[in-house]
Amino acid sequence: MSWDIEKIKSVLPQREPFLFVDEVLRVDTDSFTVVAKKTFSPGEYFFKGHFPGNPIVPGVILIEAMAQASILLYAACKPEIAALKPDYYLGKVKSEFRQPVRPGEPVIMEIKGLKMINNAGVGQATAKVGENIVAKAEFIFGVIRKDAR
Amino acid sequence: MANQLEAELNKIVSEITEIPLDKLKPDADFFDDLKIDSMKAIEIVAAFEKKYKVVIPEEEIPKMRSLSKIIAFAKDKIK
Numbered sequence: 001m002s003w004d005i006e007k008i009k010s011v012l013p014q015r016e017p018f019l020f021v022d023e024v025l026r027v028d029t030d031s032f033t034v035v036a037k038k039t040f041s042p043g044e045y046f047f048k049g050h051f052p053g054n055p056i057v058p059g060v061i062l063i064e065a066m067a068q069a070s071i072l073l074y075a076a077c078k079p080e081i082a083a084l085k086p087d088y089y090l091g092k093v094k095s096e097f098r099q100p101v102r103p104g105e106p107v108i109m110e111i112k113g114l115k116m117i118n119n120a121g122v123g124q125a126t127a128k129v130g131e132n133i134v135a136k137a138e139f140i141f142g143v144i145r146k147d148a149r
Numbered sequence: 150m151a152n153q154l155e156a157e158l159n160k161i162v163s164e165i166t167e168i169p170l171d172k173l174k175p176d177a178d179f180f181d182d183l184k185i186d187s188m189k190a191i192e193i194v195a196a197f198e199k200k201y202k203v204v205i206p207e208e209e210i211p212k213m214r215s216l217s218k219i220i221a222f223a224k225d226k227i228k
Contacts, residue, residue: 091188091191091192092188092192114195114198114199115191115194115195115198117191117207117210118207119187120187120188120191122191122192122195140188140191140192140195142187142188
């Protein structure tokens, strides 16, 4: 099962220029896994300053992309909660970066859910360009239903 | 074995909460006494599940309010 951008937008509250998932290539709720893709175009706003003449995707943007893919995994595992359009917020991130990502390189993010409950999720993410791991992260995020604020 | 399990669980909780091992009393309530927030609590649960390949049902998580309760659960599940 794959998700197009409209399905992604129906889950994620983020919008351009801060929407960092183009496509979900695979959703497997049995193994709590989502594989998503993002290709950063040369026109992304942050390349102007990061860095002039040497565009590299900022690490924090890679974290955000993996976090957004983690929310998509949560929505796949907990559709009844996601349908209520809750607020998602990051609680903790552990990350490492191994190689720079440049404009036009498709980044494939695989997210594995370690724990998904009604008000939180824990996931591990690996981002690759081709066969090379460019970043890894572990996320803990909270999920707050609007009627529980 | 039981002592090793307790030592491992103490280490997991200490690392996640950043509370020194000598300050982690077995019956201290995570929320009321140790002021652990819900994000750290779920991190403890996930670390526990990952290390011991067990699943703590969602309805059981609110009951895991102290080290002694986690240890009791662990001893029951990890034979």
